[in-house]
Amino acid sequence: MAEIIIATKNAGKAKEFERMFKPLGHKVKTLLDFPEIADVEETGTTFEGNAILKAEAVSQLLDRIVIADDSGLAIDALEGRPGIYSARYSGAEKNDEANMDKVLNEMQDVPDAKRQARFHCALAVAIPGEQTYTVHGICEGEILREKQGSYGFGYDPIFFCTAKGKAMAELEPEEKSQISHRANALRKLEEDLATLFSGEERP
Ligand SMILES: O=P(O)(O)OP(=O)(O)OP(=O)(O)OC[C@H]1O[C@@H](n2cnc3c(O)ncnc32)[C@H](O)[C@@H]1O
Numbered sequence: 001m002a003e004i005i006i007a008t009k010n011a012g013k014a015k016e017f018e019r020m021f022k023p024l025g026h027k028v029k030t031l032l033d034f035p036e037i038a039d040v041e042e043t044g045t046t047f048e049g050n051a052i053l054k055a056e057a058v059s060q061l062l063d064r065i066v067i068a069d070d071s072g073l074a075i076d077a078l079e080g081r082p083g084i085y086s087a088r089y090s091g092a093e094k095n096d097e098a099n100m101d102k103v104l105n106e107m108q109d110v111p112d113a114k115r116q117a118r119f120h121c122a123l124a125v126a127i128p129g130e131q132t133y134t135v136h137g138i139c140e141g142e143i144l145r146e147k148q149g150s151y152g153f154g155y156d157p158i159f160f161c162t163a164k165g166k167a168m169a170e171l172e173p174e175e176k177s178q179i180s181h182r183a184n185a186l187r188k189l190e191e192d193l194a195t196l197f198s199g200e201e202r203p
């Protein structure tokens with residue numbers, strides 16, 4: 001079973017990656033397993049740019065293939081916000097509840113017909129000595145008027161997932177892992193994974 005390193009400190013993402021990589025025969029390690037690695041500053045202007053920054057920084061430190069995820073919620077009525085600032089929308093402390101409250105507040109007067117939004121996920125693959133590349137996945141939906149459900153993380157309770165007809169936080173982890181922006185991005189990497197990690201088998 002190959003071991004894949006994902007450059008994230010987000011426990012919600014970490015769990016989702018573990019679940020998605022398991023059937024592909026890969027074990028996941030994240031930065032939660034490497035507490036000595038400092039936060040990488042997300043100074044990029046796009047999801048791709050930030051994913052590349054995170055993947056390359058950690059790949060250089062560990063001299064290993066590293067995948068990073070930069071993701072977020074883009075709301076049409078808010079001109080794409082919170083976008084790349086999703087994690088810190090309400091302040092530096094990355095508080096999911098406060099972030100959702102801020103969005104609900106800003107969306108209070110937006111009519112039902114204009115509440116479209118989508119989650120984005122950019123995955124960057126940094127390979128020592130090779131050019132880093134990215135894939136992108138999205139998941140379409142609408143912003144609810146109140147929080148619903150308790151699964152998932154981040155903005156899941158206020159996001160109505162069009163594909164499933166439910167709040168993202170009402171989906172069992174297994175269901176979210178089939179239709180999420182993260183799953184849609186990962187699907188584009190699947191073919192590469194077998195080749196990428198064939199030389200990295202661990203006992
Ligand atoms: O940078 P890392 O260490 O990976 O962790 P982070 O939480 O800072 O991650 P991002 O910079 O990519 O910001 C992503 C934010 O977007 C939101 N988000 C991303 N994917 C989500 C999902 O599947 N469900 C709900 N919210 C999500 C959530 O608020 C995340 O904190």
Ligand SMILES: [Mg+2]
Pocket residue numbers: 042087
């Ligand atoms: Mg981040």
